[in-house]
Amino acid sequence: MYWFYMMVAVIFEIIVGISAGNANGFKQFWWTAITLTSGVIATYFLSLSLLTFDVGVGYAIWTSFSGVGICVFGVIFFKQKLNIKKLIGILIIMIGVIGLRIC
Known part of the structure; x- marks a missing residue:
């Protein structure tokens, strides 16, 4: 279940x-409202996942997967460039x- 919480986060x-x-x-x-609401939800689910993960490892997983996800969405939806160095x-x-x- 903790992986589910992490993925939601x-x-x-x-x-x-x-x-x-x-x-x-x-x-x-509206973008501000979405930012703040999503931040609260993300932090809540992160805190649930940290009941099982070590804090350092859980936080590293959360920030890393989120950062990679944002890069991927940026390439797909916002026409940002993805080169070999980024990969x-x-x-x-x-x-x-x-x-x-x-x-």
């Missing part, structure tokens, strides 16, 4: 990243998180 953190980018410094009301960076992040979880 990651999904809402991805929403935070995307909506915060569109909130224009919190000048756009290598994403791969390194994923290997690091998997290594943390295995140890």
Whole structure:
């Protein structure tokens, strides 16, 4: 169940990243509302997953998966560029998180 909580937390953190980018410094009301609401939900589900994960490992998983998810959404929906250096960076992040979880 803790992986489910973590994935929900990651999904809402991805929403935070995307909506915060569109909130224009919190000048756009609806994007700001989405950012803040998603942040609360993401933090809540992260806290549930941290009942099982070590805090450092859980937080690393959450931020890493969220960051990779935001990169992927940026490429798919916002026409951001994905080059070999970014791909290598994403791969390194994923290997690091998997290594943390295995140890």
